[in-house]
Amino acid sequence: MLEDYFRQYGLIAIFIAIAVIVPTSMLTISWLASRIGIRPTNPTPVKQETYECGMEAIGGRWGQFNFRYYMYAVLFVVFDVEVIFLYPWAAKFLGLPLFALIEMFVFVGILLVAWAYAWRKGDLEWA
Amino acid sequence: MSWVLFILLAVVTLVGGVGVVATRNVVHAALSLLVSLLAVAGIYLILFAEFLALVQVLIYGGAIIIVLLFAIMLTRSSEYPRISDNRQWPIGLVAAVGLLAVLAASFWISQHQSAGPESPALGNLANSLFTRWAIPFEVASLVLLVALIGAIIIARTGEDEG
Numbered sequence: 001m002l003e004d005y006f007r008q009y010g011l012i013a014i015f016i017a018i019a020v021i022v023p024t025s026m027l028t029i030s031w032l033a034s035r036i037g038i039r040p041t042n043p044t045p046v047k048q049e050t051y052e053c054g055m056e057a058i059g060g061r062w063g064q065f066n067f068r069y070y071m072y073a074v075l076f077v078v079f080d081v082e083v084i085f086l087y088p089w090a091a092k093f094l095g096l097p098l099f100a101l102i103e104m105f106v107f108v109g110i111l112l113v114a115w116a117y118a119w120r121k122g123d124l125e126w127a
Numbered sequence: 128m129s130w131v132l133f134i135l136l137a138v139v140t141l142v143g144g145v146g147v148v149a150t151r152n153v154v155h156a157a158l159s160l161l162v163s164l165l166a167v168a169g170i171y172l173i174l175f176a177e178f179l180a181l182v183q184v185l186i187y188g189g190a191i192i193i194v195l196l197f198a199i200m201l202t203r204s205s206e207y208p209r210i211s212d213n214r215q216w217p218i219g220l221v222a223a224v225g226l227l228a229v230l231a232a233s234f235w236i237s238q239h240q241s242a243g244p245e246s247p248a249l250g251n252l253a254n255s256l257f258t259r260w261a262i263p264f265e266v267a268s269l270v271l272l273v274a275l276i277g278a279i280i281i282a283r284t285g286e287d288e289g
Contacts, residue, residue: 074279097257118275
């Protein structure tokens with residue numbers, strides 16, 4: 001039981017470690033290679049520009065974004081909270097009475113009303 | 128083993144927390160807060176509170192950081208991110224010391240018993256949530272519905288004026 005626990009989360013820890021080590025080591029190796037002269041460094045103004053899908057970047061880093069993105073943040077937060085309730089229900093589904101199934105349908109149904117409202121009001125369309 | 132993990136996670140939490148207050152850039156502060164909150168989820172995991180760790184990652188690491196970043200993204204003007212108001216630091220210091228005193232006192236007074244490596248079973252949580260607390264559970268969905276519709280209405284009125 002305890003070994004299982006540490007094995008499961010040990011795997012997640014290994015994933016996190018790889019996710020941290022790979023990008024940092026790429027940058028470190030590149031920097032070291034430039035220090036010992038393997039990697040040539042001759043920067044030009046064009047090379048120093050921000051890379052954005054091969055296009056020229058428009059505006060600075062700190063431009064104000066379109067207000068429409070707010071809707072996506074709000075929808076994400078609401079359905080993120082819904083996932084919290086779905087998680088114990090899904091994990092222990094077989095041990096729960098039939099009532100729990102109906103209950104979850106009601107729960108998701110009420111939240112679908114919110115989603116339908118957002119859709120009806122045209123907030124999901126990019127116009 | 129557990130101590131090593133705890134110290135590692137505590138250091139990450141504290142580095143994230145110091146990063147929030149030390150940086151002059153609000154976006155960097157929000158991302159430091161994310162590091163700190165995820166490390167707290169790790170601390171919950173070594174305390175065998177799996178569900179709490181999940182909630183921490185989804186709600187704090189996901190929803191709250193997203194809302195913070197969106198608020199920064201949607202409101203900032205070009206000079207804003209470099210300005211950070213540090214004149215309130217004495218009040219912040221008093222609040223932090225007060226919180227530390229309350230927490231330290233509560234740990235000191237309560238005879239802390241080391242809990243065994245038993246995670247509070249998810250089955251028990253699910254059972255009580257979906258049988259005994261069924262009505263509050265359904266009310267929670269109504270609260271979310273009202274919050275979402277309210278947010279949509281606020282957003283739309285703002286749009287009409289602007």
